[in-house]
Amino acid sequence: MHIDILTLFPEMFDGVLQNSIMKRAQEQGAFSHQYVNFRDYTENKHNKVDDYPYGGGAGLVLSPQPIFDSIQSIKDSAEKPPRVVLLCPQGEPYSQQKAEELSEEDHLVFICGHYEGYDERIRQELVTDEISIGDYVLTGGELGAMVVIDSVVRLLPGVLGNEQSAPMDSFSSGLLEHPHYTRPADFRGHKVPDVLLSGNHAKIDEWRHYQSLKRTFERRPDLLEGRELSAKEQSWLDEWKNS
Template identity: 60%
Template sequence: MRIDIVTIFPEMFEGVINSSILGRARREGLVEINLIDFRAYSPNKHNTVDDTPYGGGGGMVLKPEPIFAAVEALTEPPEAGQASAQQDKRRPRVILTCPQGEVYSQAKALDFASEEHLVIIAGHYEGYDERIREYLVTDEISVGDYVLTGGELPAMVIVDSVTRLLPGVLGNNTSAVLDSFREGLLEYPHYTRPAAFRGWSVPDVLLSGHHGNVERWRRKESLRRTLLRRPDLLQSLELTKEDRKLLDEVKREEGISR
């Protein structure tokens, strides 16, 4: 996968994309992440990328020219006569990070992870010229119902959540499959050595070596955690007969009426 991040603060991303799992994925060629400073595409000598809003009001608005130019330089097909396999590829997804966008989810991360090329526009200041939304982007994404100083942190969230889903990025291929929200449930609790710590012990079932019982315990605890912390998630799930049985057990144990 190739991910292009269009921003006026590329230095903010260096530590994130060059460290830990993202850094290793880049070094191993599992993902290509590029930083593009759209100031370089400003049409004036001062590299201006923002201006005051028409109609008045506070703050500055990002101008359309530099952002359109930067994105089009990344997405336009090669010049006529230059043979390239890219000519057969579909236009990449162009993602705008903004508070008005669709609230980001694991399902959206999976959707983006199926693409070959993503372009993420990380804006700043008061907002974007509306023509950027209408005529350039394919997706608008919000990471929550709160306001940040810019779109750089949401862009980092998208890059991290998508990259870890790519084949070979995580050392254990089952890790991403078992993530919270992957199938609508929160993940079950995890334990490791020592089996006893300060008087707190690992559940006996996890030490039993009985894989069937372990899997049943994990499923039940996943249902328990979802019921207690995010009951709204259960409303949209199609639970199996065994899931419903386990959920009834959890409700009895937690003293929750049906």
Template identity: 65%
Template sequence: MRIDVLTLFPEMFEGVFSSSILGKAKEKRLVTMNTVNFRDYSNNKHNTVDDYPYGGGGGMVLKPEPIFAAVEDVTSGLEHKPRIILMCPQGETFTQKKAEELSREEHLIFICGHYEGYDERIREHLVTDELSIGDYVLTGGELPAMVVVDSVVRLLPGVLGNETSAVTDSFSTGLLEYPHYTRPPKFRDWEVPDVLVSGHHGNIEQWRRKQSLLRTWKKRPELLDRIELTPKEQKWLEEIKRSE
């Protein structure tokens, strides 16, 4: 996968793109991640990329020329059409399902805005997606872009050491993830559940699924309305509700 990020602050991405899972993915050449300062594409002597909004109002608005020019330069000569993603609080709320969808793409371009907003022509005639990471406003699109990139790259084949990790993550199955335990089997007076040290894989899988149902019902019950449970899982859920 190739990822290009258009930003006024490329230095913000240096540590993120070279550390942890993202850094290892780059080392394995499973992904290339580039930052592009779209100020370099301004067409005026002061290198400004924003201007006052028509009609008045507070704040400054990003001009269309440098954004279009940067995207056209990045995509010049390419045979494929990349997904061009505008990070914006007005966008579709980012989810694990969206991360899985984007992880199947060959090329992603992220546009990170600042100031009051974007010239509307960027939305209408350039981008393919608008994404938000939540119902709040940040200074710019850089931090949201980092979140989305991290979420997408970890899903690429070969990125994680254990290929099942991403499959069982919270939200990947529609439910929250089950509890995890590791050594020692007893810490202070708290012991690992017997089923996990039993060696019976069928019982372990059943315990984990029940725990996912329990945790989802307690913490995020609205998620249960979005997934289709099997008759057995529905029975477990009813038992959980009665016991609680």
């Protein structure tokens, strides 16, 4: 996978992309990335990439020309049209399912805005996906892009090392993940559940599924709405509701 990042502040990404799993993923060839500072494409004699909004109002709006031209430059050198993601509060709420969808792409482009917003023609003509990472507003799209890139890259083959890690994540199954424990078995009087020490993998799997469903019921019941439940899952839910 190749990722192009349109940003006025490329140095913000180095802490994320040049360390830990993201760094190893690039060294392994799982993905590559390139920063595109769209200020380099402006035709404005003062090197500006924004302007006042028509109709008045507070703040400045990103101008279409620099972003249109930088995207066109990327497309001109691409083998096929990339998926172009705009980070903005108005976008589709981000989810694990969206991360899995984007991880199937060969080429992603992220547009990180600043100021009051984007000229609407950027949305209409260039963008394939608008994504919001939550119902709040940040100073720019860079942090949102980092979140999405991290969540997508970790799903690429070989990145996590253990191929079972990603499918077991919270949200991948539609449920929150079960509790985890490691050594020691008794830490200051707090003991690991006996079932995890039993060696009975069928019982362990059942316990994990039970805990996963219970944690989802307690913390994110909205995730269970419309979910098709097995008879056993329904009996567990009835137990918790009546307790």
